[in-house]
Amino acid sequence: MSRATAHAHPNIALVKYWGKRDLALNLPAVPSLSLTLARFETETTVTWGTTEDRFLFNGEAADPTTAAKIAQFLSLVDPARPPCNVDTANNFPSAAGLASSSSGFAALALAAVAASGQEWSKEQLSVLARRGSGSACRSLWGGFVEWKLGKRADGADSCGTPIAPSQWDVRMVVGVVSSKKKPTPSSAGMESTRLTSPYFPAWVETAAADVELGRKAVLDRDLAALGEVMESSTLKMHATMWTGRPTLNYWLPGTLGCLDAVQALRKAGIGAWATMDAGPNVKVLCLPEDSERVAIALAPWVERTDILAPGGDATVEQH
Ligand code: DP6
Secondary structure, three states, rough: OOOEEEEEEEEEEEEEEOOOEEOOOEEEOOOOEEEEEOOOOEEEEEEEEOOOEEEEOEEEEOHHHHHHHHHHHHHOOOOOHHHHHEEEOOOOOOOOOOOOOHHHHHHEEEEEEEEOOOOOOOOHHHHHHHHHHHHHHHOOOOEEEOOOOOOOOOOOOOOOEOOOOOOOEEEEEEEEEOOOOOOHHHHHHHHHHHHHHHHHHHHHHHHOOOHHHHHHHHHOOOHOOOHHHHHHHHHHHHHHHHHOOOOOOOOOOHHHHHHHHHHHHOOOOOEEEOOOOOOEEEEEEEEEEHHHHHHHHHHOOOOEEEEEEEOOOOOEEEE
């Protein structure tokens, strides 16, 4: 029996991932770029070689769907694996408006491989995390991370890669418009969009150029350029969702309220740009000195706000 504990932070996409080119390997239709966030994290302990599979999520037995997904994921680490225990918990409430699957599968990949006694490269771990949830492949690294599309059929080159220099001190202000569980999970939503939106081909065609712009903006530390491409990628992604059949809309009235507030801030000379994922919550990119003002501007539309700085790499220890 051996045991390892990993910690990983969630990330927010600045240039978005939406749509898969291979469902079984979870390969993306587009490249993407993200920012890993500090303070919030998933802690996961894997015990390798127990008497039966037992998976705990925030101290309670995982529901059957999640348990089946974890069991399958562990078998990717070793198809002949012994029974394992997984104990995973988030230090952030699910009401915090952040998708926890990115930090969740990054931590699970790191802890499972270490507990199994194997040594994998960070790229291999990122490929593994991607199989659990696409966005998780970006949470192995801190700061700004690109997820390469990759060319290989087996997906071995579709993984995260950090963009240096990552130590650019920006802030993401997370505004929780609603903490209710989203009605359509991202995997199902992106597949129906891919199959039915007439705008999906345009979304795919323009993604690589958006990642180029985003990477350049990070390297130049040009917040306006990064904010503009982030908002544009966000709105294109949501346009593909709205124009699928059936239509898919994750926004609520408060989402538009936040977007108006962000535009008003920009008119007043504050550098603030908004992004939304598969849910109604709004995340605003800005400089540290403007973050309090951004949080105040979002307040009328949201249940809570969190001001988050860039976070570090995922870590693991054996014990
Ligand atoms: C809108 O990574 O949750 O947050 O690969 O199906 O698990 P699966 O999807 P997931 O999707 C994230 C979609 C997004 C944009 C992004 O994070 O890039």
